[in-house]
Every structure is written in C-alpha cells, then in structure tokens.
Amino acid sequence: MSLNFPLLLVIAVAVCGALALFDLLLLAPKRRKAIAGYSAQVIEPDQAVLETLNKEPLLVEYGKSFFPVLAIVLVLRSFLLEPFQxxxxxxxxxxxxxxxxxxxxxxxxxxxxxxxxxxxxxxxxxxxxxxxxxxxxxxxxxxxxxxxxxxxxxxxxxxxxxxxxxxxxxxxxxxxxxxxxxxxxxxxxxxxxxxxxxxxxxxxxxxxxxxxxxxxxxxxxxxxxxxxxxxxxxxxxxxxxxxxxxxxxxxxxxxxxxxxxxxxxxxxxxxxxxxxxxxxxxx
Missing domain, CATH: 2.10.109.10 (Umud Fragment, subunit A)
Structure with a gap:
C-alpha cells in the first residue's frame, strides 16, 4: 500500500503546531512564573538554574523547530510547486x-x-x-x-x-x-x-x-x-x-x-x- 504523503504532512504540521501552541498558552507562562518566583527569592540568580527553569520539554522543542519548516513545505507542495520523478x-x-x-x-x-x-x-x-x-x-x-x-x-x-x-x-x-x-x-x-x-x-x-x-x-x-x-x-x-x-x-x-x-x-x-x-x- 502506498503512503499518503500529503496526509502524513498535514498530520505532522498539525501535531507540531499543536505542540507549539500548547507551549505558548500553558507551559511558557508556567516557566516564566517559576523564573520570577526564583528571582524574587535570591539576590543574584544562578544562570544555570535560570536555564533549567526556562528549558522547554524535548518534545516541545522538536515540535517548535520542525513546525515552520513543515508548514512551508506544506504550502509550497500543496499550492505552488511539487517535484516528481x-x-x-x-x-x-x-x-x-x-x-x-x-x-x-x-x-x-x-x-x-x-x-x-x-x-x-x-x-x-x-x-x-x-x-x-x-x-x-x-x-x-x-x-x-x-x-x-x-x-x-x-x-x-x-x-x-x-x-x-x-x-x-x-x-x-x-x-x-x-x-x-x-x-x-x-x-x-x-x-x-x-x-x-x-x-x-x-x-x-x-x-x-x-x-x-x-x-x-x-x-x-x-x-x-x-x-x-x-x-x-x-x-x-x-x-x-x-x-x-x-x-x-x-x-x-x-x-x-x-x-x-x-x-x-x-x-x-x-x-x-x-x-x-x-x-x-x-x-
């Protein structure tokens, strides 16, 4: 059975976009709140601690990285040009x-x-x-x-x-x-x-x-x-x-x-x- 590449591409864009949106609306505010709370408790915040508190989950990081690339490919392939052999x-x-x-x-x-x-x-x-x-x-x-x-x-x-x-x-x-x-x-x-x-x-x-x-x-x-x-x-x-x-x-x-x-x-x-x-x- 042949793979339905357009469907797989749409699903990949949707999943990566959902991860990016989930981070924007829920996870990122929590990270900012944690950083603000830590900074208020110390005189000189430790840079390593700040980086740890601000670190994105690995899955979210991958999703946000791939989303713009996959979205551009989807638009180009669906509406403009597609290569074939x-x-x-x-x-x-x-x-x-x-x-x-x-x-x-x-x-x-x-x-x-x-x-x-x-x-x-x-x-x-x-x-x-x-x-x-x-x-x-x-x-x-x-x-x-x-x-x-x-x-x-x-x-x-x-x-x-x-x-x-x-x-x-x-x-x-x-x-x-x-x-x-x-x-x-x-x-x-x-x-x-x-x-x-x-x-x-x-x-x-x-x-x-x-x-x-x-x-x-x-x-x-x-x-x-x-x-x-x-x-x-x-x-x-x-x-x-x-x-x-x-x-x-x-x-x-x-x-x-x-x-x-x-x-x-x-x-x-x-x-x-x-x-x-x-x-x-x-x-």
Whole structure:
C-alpha cells in the first residue's frame, strides 16, 4: 500500500503546531512564573538554574523547530510547486526515465490538501498539456500523461495509429525512424491544440488501444506520448468504474500541470550521476 504523503504532512504540521501552541498558552507562562518566583527569592540568580527553569520539554522543542519548516513545505507542495520523478518510458520521447520534473499546483485551480477540493478557480487543462493526476483505479498512485480529450470531446484512435478528435485527424509529421530492442519505432511531431510535441509509435505492427470514446463533462482523456507503450485512458478497464467513465480522469483527480525538467538522474543512481543536460520547459 502506498503512503499518503500529503496526509502524513498535514498530520505532522498539525501535531507540531499543536505542540507549539500548547507551549505558548500553558507551559511558557508556567516557566516564566517559576523564573520570577526564583528571582524574587535570591539576590543574584544562578544562570544555570535560570536555564533549567526556562528549558522547554524535548518534545516541545522538536515540535517548535520542525513546525515552520513543515508548514512551508506544506504550502509550497500543496499550492505552488511539487517535484516528481518519471518512473517509466510511457512519455518518451518527451520525458525520459529518471527525469525530475516540476508540477504547477495552481494552474488548474487551488485545491485543499488531502481533501482535494477545488476552492479557487484559476484555469482548466488544455488539449496538449502534460498533466499529473491520480490514477482513477488507485488514487494513491500518480500518473503523468498528455491531455488529449477535453469534456465533451469525441476521441477515436485507429488501429493504424491515427488519432482523431471530434472526427478531425490530429496533424502529425514523420521525423525519423530508429531501431530498438522491441523493434523499430518512428518519431512524429503532433499538433494538439496550440501544443506541438513529439510522439513515438512502433512500426509495422497493430497499434494498441484502438477504439472510440466520448469524454463526459468534468473528465479528461489522457494518452502517453509513447503511444504503443503507455498504460493510459485507452487501456484502463476497472470493473468498479461505470462503463461510461472507463478511461476518464475526473477533475478532482488532477494534481497539476508538468512544466519543466530540472534534473535527470537515471537508475541505478549509484552507477549514474545527475545531469542537467535536459533542463528546460516541457512541451
């Protein structure tokens, strides 16, 4: 079972904050009173005694020390930016395994941590955006794919690898071919809305994920740029999800918009060194 890091972070901030508040309201006044009482009884107060009387309990000391750090992390991670690492090749050639990316948490609205409830509207995903979201069948797992279908769109993906949005073919242009361990593949440029980006397809084979879908309101259809090696909206088949919502990502599962690569460090990390050669904006 995956750890719910946002929940753990909120709990940690709450506990540390409660310790700091408990000290401020109850323990600190008692320490000050004890110091005043001792000082009134002696002519020259002993510094060691004063330090002992003013000493905070160890748990309170730790709580007060960690609270501002954890609070800043919570605010940054929940409302501004969150780092992620790319674990698979489903977004090749755009994102490689080992890329560390930054995700804009407010691009699609301000959401409460843990509850994931949108409280302030900022913007909506646009066709072509690279988006991080919680996998509908297992919300504790984050996925990263490209937005292909918006609410109300009709999506068709043919066995020949051609993509259609609202019965219009998505423009693509062949860039070149390359050989790999799983056979030859080809790279194309693809125009999704205002975004031109690269995709990869396997050559001389039936393309996976052929079918047609109608995107419901409040949902999005996601695909990986590595079209024949991506577990995305075309392939999801969870029997617990209503048939009309299969493959769809609901708005409440959105995490944010991936916008930049800031580091690349492939596995195994002990045998590789971090690289900044791929630093740049994500398209």
């Amino acid at each position: 790319i674990p698979s090749g489903s977004m090749l050639p755009t994102l490689e395994v080992g890329d560390f990316i930054l995700v804009n948490k407010f691009a699609y609205g301000i959401r409460l941590p843990v509850l994931d409830r949108k409280v302030i509207e900022v913007g909506n995903p646009q066709r072509g955006d690279v988006m991080v979201f919680r996998y509908p069948s297992e919300p504790s797992v984050n996925y990263i794919k490209r937005v292909v279908g918006l609410p109300g769109d009709k999506i068709r993906y043919n066995a020949d690898g051609r993509l259609f949005v609202n019965d219009q073919p998505v423009a693509e242009q062949l860039l070149g071919e390359e050989a790999g361990s799983l056979g030859s593949s080809a790279q194309y440029t693809e125009q999704l809305g205002a975004i031109e980006h690269r995709i990869r397809k396997q050559m001389n084979r039936y393309h996976v994920g052929a079918g047609e879908w109608q995107v419901p309101q409040g949902h999005y259809f996601m695909m990986g740029d590595n079209r024949d090696n991506s577990n995305d909206s075309r392939l999801w088949n969870d029997q617990k999800i209503p048939r009309e919502l299969l493959g769809m990502v609901p708005d409440q599962n959105i995490v944010g918009k991936a916008f930049a690569i800031w580091l690349t460090w492939p596995e195994p990390k002990l045998h590789n060194v971090p690289s900044f050669s791929r630093v740049g904006l994500i398209r």
